[in-house]
Amino acid sequence: MALPGLHSVDRGAEVAFERVADLIAEEPDCKVTVFGSGPVPLDVGDLAEVSSKHRRRAKLRRQHWSEVTESACETIRGHLATRERA
Secondary structure, three states: OEOOOOOOOOOHHHHHHHHHHHHHHOOOOOOOOOEOOOOOOOOOOOHHHOOHHHHHHHHHHHHHHHHHHHHHHHHHHHHHHHHHHO
16 A cells, blocks of 8 residues: 655654554565655654654644554454454
8 A cells, every 4th residue: 555645754643554554464464565755664753852842742642643553453453353263
């Protein structure tokens, strides 16, 4: 799957998408290729590197996207487990 802008920005949706791709790629019969227009790997910097003016909002945003990521991964794990039983 190709998503323009993937790897070129450090936003929660991109981080969540990459985590979901990693989860699927852990399955022995799945192959995942993710590419975008930025450098690999996308690394979320330390909050201390965010200017103090924006740090609180960055922390809340990271928490939100972490919850979204975990929810998506749990859903996918359920589908992968169902597929294994079939």
